[in-house]
Amino acid sequence: xxxxxxxxxxxxxxxxxxxxxxxxxxxxxxxxxxxxxxxxxxxxxxxxxxxxxxxxxxxxxxxxxxxxxxxxxxxxxxxxxxxxxxxxxxxxxxxxxxxxxxxxxxxxxxxxx
Numbered sequence: 001x002x003x004x005x006x007x008x009x010x011x012x013x014x015x016x017x018x019x020x021x022x023x024x025x026x027x028x029x030x031x032x033x034x035x036x037x038x039x040x041x042x043x044x045x046x047x048x049x050x051x052x053x054x055x056x057x058x059x060x061x062x063x064x065x066x067x068x069x070x071x072x073x074x075x076x077x078x079x080x081x082x083x084x085x086x087x088x089x090x091x092x093x094x095x096x097x098x099x100x101x102x103x104x105x106x107x108x109x110x111x112x113x
Contacts, residue, residue, distance in 0.1 A: 008044040012037075077101065 012031065015022050022031040027043045029036050062072045071081050071089035078101040079091040 005041065005044040005048055008040060012040055 012022060016031060022036075023029070024040070024043070027039065029039045029043065033039070065072045069090060070084070071091060075081070076091060078094055078097045080094040080097075081089050082092050084090045
């Protein structure tokens with residue numbers, strides 16, 4: 001089951017129209033049950049709220065790492081990722097790639113003139 005009410009309603013309506021039975025195992029919802037519409041809507045709404053809260057917590061955690069100068073994931077050209085202990089990582093300037101970045105920035109400035 002999707003975690004968005006906007007996605008869930010049209011999908012379940014289409015399946016009903018086609019005569020397809022929908023059984024959501026974890027929330028124990030069966031489309032043959034009279035209350036399935038209400039239960040699907042409630043579960044979708046709760047799931048949507050959960051995803052929004054999870055996104056806030058994830059963003060807050062990544063922001064905390066960034067404010068400490070620690071690695072938040074991904075690779076950034078011009079930097080290398082080094083271990084700093086406690087399974088934490090930090091960006092450090094990559095000398096060879098930095099030359100390429102500086103060359104590109106000079107080229108960009110010249111192109112804008």
